[in-house]
Amino acid sequence: MSFSNPHPRLTWSQRLASAVGATGLLILVVAWSGIEFAHAGFWLAASLLLLATGTVWFAFATYRGHPAGIKNNGVWFNLLTNRGIWGWCLGIIITGLYILLYFYPGLLGLRPEGPNTGLIGVFDLLSFWLKGKPGGQWFVYGTLYTLAILIFGVKFIWKYRHNRYQIIRTISVMFFQLCLAFLLPELMDRLNQPSMDLKNMWPLNYYFFFDWNLDKLLKDGNLGLFLFGWGLVMILVVSPVLTYFFGKRWYCSWVCGCGGLAETAGDPFRHLSSKTLQAWKIERWLIYGVLVFAVIMTFLVIYTYMTGRDSILFINSYVIREWYGFFIGAIFSGVVGVGFYPILGSRVWCRFGCPMAAILGLQQKFFSRFRITTNGGQCISCGNCSTYCEMGIDVRWYAQRGQNVVRASCVGCGICAAVCPRGVLRLENGKVDINQRTDELRTIHVRLEDVTVNR
Numbered sequence: 375m376s377f378s379n380p381h382p383r384l385t386w387s388q389r390l391a392s393a394v395g396a397t398g399l400l401i402l403v404v405a406w407s408g409i410e411f412a413h414a415g416f417w418l419a420a421s422l423l424l425l426a427t428g429t430v431w432f433a434f435a436t437y438r439g440h441p442a443g444i445k446n447n448g449v450w451f452n453l454l455t456n457r458g459i460w461g462w463c464l465g466i467i468i469t470g471l472y473i474l475l476y477f478y479p480g481l482l483g484l485r486p487e488g489p490n491t492g493l494i495g496v497f498d499l500l501s502f503w504l505k506g507k508p509g510g511q512w513f514v515y516g517t518l519y520t521l522a523i524l525i526f527g528v529k530f531i532w533k534y535r536h537n538r539y540q541i542i543r544t545i546s547v548m549f550f551q552l553c554l555a556f557l558l559p560e561l562m563d564r565l566n567q568p569s570m571d572l573k574n575m576w577p578l579n580y581y582f583f584f585d586w587n588l589d590k591l592l593k594d595g596n597l598g599l600f601l602f603g604w605g606l607v608m609i610l611v612v613s614p615v616l617t618y619f620f621g622k623r624w625y626c627s628w629v630c631g632c633g634g635l636a637e638t639a640g641d642p643f644r645h646l647s648s649k650t651l652q653a654w655k656i657e658r659w660l661i662y663g664v665l666v667f668a669v670i671m672t673f674l675v676i677y678t679y680m681t682g683r684d685s686i687l688f689i690n691s692y693v694i695r696e697w698y699g700f701f702i703g704a705i706f707s708g709v710v711g712v713g714f715y716p717i718l719g720s721r722v723w724c725r726f727g728c729p730m731a732a733i734l735g736l737q738q739k740f741f742s743r744f745r746i747t748t749n750g751g752q753c754i755s756c757g758n759c760s761t762y763c764e765m766g767i768d769v770r771w772y773a774q775r776g777q778n779v780v781r782a783s784c785v786g787c788g789i790c791a792a793v794c795p796r797g798v799l800r801l802e803n804g805k806v807d808i809n810q811r812t813d814e815l816r817t818i819h820v821r822l823e824d825v826t827v828n829r
């Protein structure tokens with residue numbers, strides 16, 4: 375009976391871990407309510423430490439003592455992970471927080487005219503320590519975002535510890551988020567030097583060509599020029615070359631912060647992505663629509679920068695960039711992109727909206743060595759691969775037919791291969807002869823003298 379129990383109870387260790395994490399969260403909520411702490415630095419450190427300890431402890435308590443292998447038992451029976459009441463509550467809370475971040479930072483304690491208060495005020499201590507000045511809502515966001523990738527990254531590594539690919543790529547996203555996206559820009563800011571997230575390239579970094587950014591980079595001496603050149607080289611050279619060799623996974627699953635959060639904090643929700651043909655259709659319309667929007671907006675922005683004219687044929691470049699910033703930069707990538715994890719799965723933004731994923735995907739589909747090879751004869755049609763594909767790809771459909779999976783949307787996370795009980799799927803960066811090689815691998819060679827023909 376206990377094996378089929380769809381409502382397993384939490385162990386005492388898991389309950390204690392939850393209490394520790396909840397205490398950390400409670401301290402942040404108290405700070406947000408406006409109650410001033412006597413030693414704010416101590417309470418901030420305590421809350422972040424408790425949050426991290428509670429999460430990691432819970433993960434260890436959950437997976438300790440179990441044999442190696444993916445443990446997704448009960449995800450469809452859990453009210454948090456099956457779009458149940460807790461899933462909806464979490465979705466609404468995260469969405470609400472994003473709305474406050476983008477549109478009402480004053481309610482989080484941002485005070486442009488004086489010292490910040492509330493939640494942002496507590497994080498100011500860390501901001502002073504790191505960059506020598508008060509932070510704002512984006513500093514709070516960056517800190518919590520990075521912390522989430524780190525602590526859920528540890529959980530992910532522990533859960534998938536039998537799989538070397540998952541361990542290495544998770545360490546990679548943790549490193550890029552902590553060092554390149556968070557620490558380096560803050561430290562450069564402290565030194566009054568121009569800074570940017572070195573891995574965040576256009577069109578994901580949609581304001582790279584905005585006049586204020588170009589002015590900042592081009593007028594900030596050699597370092598600014600270097601950063602401008604770096605951005606161009608990333609777009610024109612590094613990205614196409616790496617995508618040719620490794621597919622879009624080098625970025626979407628190894629480097630990008632959006633992918634990093636989806637893979638770590640979003641892991642419990644990966645099975646919620648829709649696998650229907652209708653969803654695939656919507657995905658293509660939306661993601662390429664956003665890409666076209668990004669290209670047109672950037673063209674207008676550069677036109678305005680070069681000529682000083684605001685409009686072409688009555689289309690105002692400032693209005694277009696405002697629309698893009700609001701609808702795509704804030705609503706789609708932030709509010710929907712993360713807030714809807716518990717409802718639509720962990721890669722809503724990567725699958726339906728990211729223009730960077732759209733470009734890399736086109737290249738992956740038509741000019742890349744990357745593909746997932748399938749050994750169809752071994753497939754038992756269990757459907758694990760399709761269920762846990764966060765990009766909504768029906769991997770089983772390919773596996774049953776022994777076809778390679780070459781899809782623009784595949785982010786190369788490798789989970790389909792990791793959850794396959796028969797070792798059917800392999801992520802490969804083969805040369806052009808890969809089809810021939812995989813055919814040879816599937817072929818059983820028998821010596822002629824071992825064959826007997828009964829007539």
Ligand code: SF4
Pocket residue numbers: 746762763764765766767769779783784785786787788789790791
């Ligand atoms: S097909 Fe496999 S590797 Fe690609 S996104 Fe889906 S689960 Fe990840």
Ligand code: SF4
Pocket residue numbers: 752753754755756757758759760769770773774793794795796797798799
């Ligand atoms: S997980 Fe493996 S065995 Fe199951 S359907 Fe997918 S390819 Fe086939």
